């Protein structure tokens with residue numbers, strides 16, 4: 602029986618799974634992502650997680666036929682490494698991955714993707730229809746997407762396609778993005794920024810609200826919670842958030858013509874109706890071509906690691922007909 606492995610390398614956690622040729626996870630291992638002293642330390646933690654999962658599955662690592670890796674970026678695909686990861690300390694400049702992982706499992710079939718690309722591969726592989734045209738969108742602390750068009754998972758130069766959170770949605774640039782540019786989508790609608798957007802809107806127009814606008818603990822989750830309790834200003838903030846979400850998802854729809862868009866990430870998983878209903882209701886008004894089916898991710902928090910496993914099984918594509 603063929604054995605495959607998948608790795609989710611995040612800023613906080615590393616997960617490794619070993620699966621069989623049906624895509625069923627038979628063993629998994631999770632560890633904290635080392636915050637230093639250097640990139641090699643992170644590489645070693647990835648190898649340890651893979652060894653641990655293989656051990657639990659009772660297979661020697663060299664029996665693993667292929668490994669998929671879904672990682673934080675930015676990627677350097679030519680070197681099979683992560684280059685100056687934005688969400689880890691500065692001392693971590695370079696994390697070699699495909700070389701050391703290939704040595705561990707004695708295979709040259711190591712597929713490295715950014716995490717949202719792994720996400721679209723996973724949604725594609727595990728969905729009922731195995732669609733050729735689809736998007737995986739994550740609305741989490743940041744916003745990003747993985748895109749599959751005509752059965753091709755889009756990587757882009759050095760594998761960094763799909764950074765849709767940095768599309769400009771607001772030409773007036775009311776909010777400044779973490780990347781320093783005004784008007785980017787995630788400056789309004791990501792988990793790191795919804796509450797900041799609320800604070801800016803409130804500064805402009807200080808209406809009555811039950812939200813703790815000045816509190817150091819004020820968070821994006823508070824905005825959703827207060828909207829549920831009927832706070833009018835919280836409702837207004839979420840309506841504005843949805844306005845930007847509709848613009849951005851419509852732009853992606855007209856660019857890529859997906860049949861279905863799966864949406865995940867903590868903001869969506871914690872508030873599925875608030876995030877998805879406005880898209881389902883309003884996309885039809887602004888999209889030029891066919892309106893895609895908008896669905897909550899079927900894989901929850903496992904989307905990246907299962908996508909990585911699916912990549913290993915399908916030559917980096919998520920196409921079920923490619924399973925050997």
Ligand SMILES: [Zn+2]
Nearest residue numbers: 767778780785
């Ligand atoms: Zn940006």
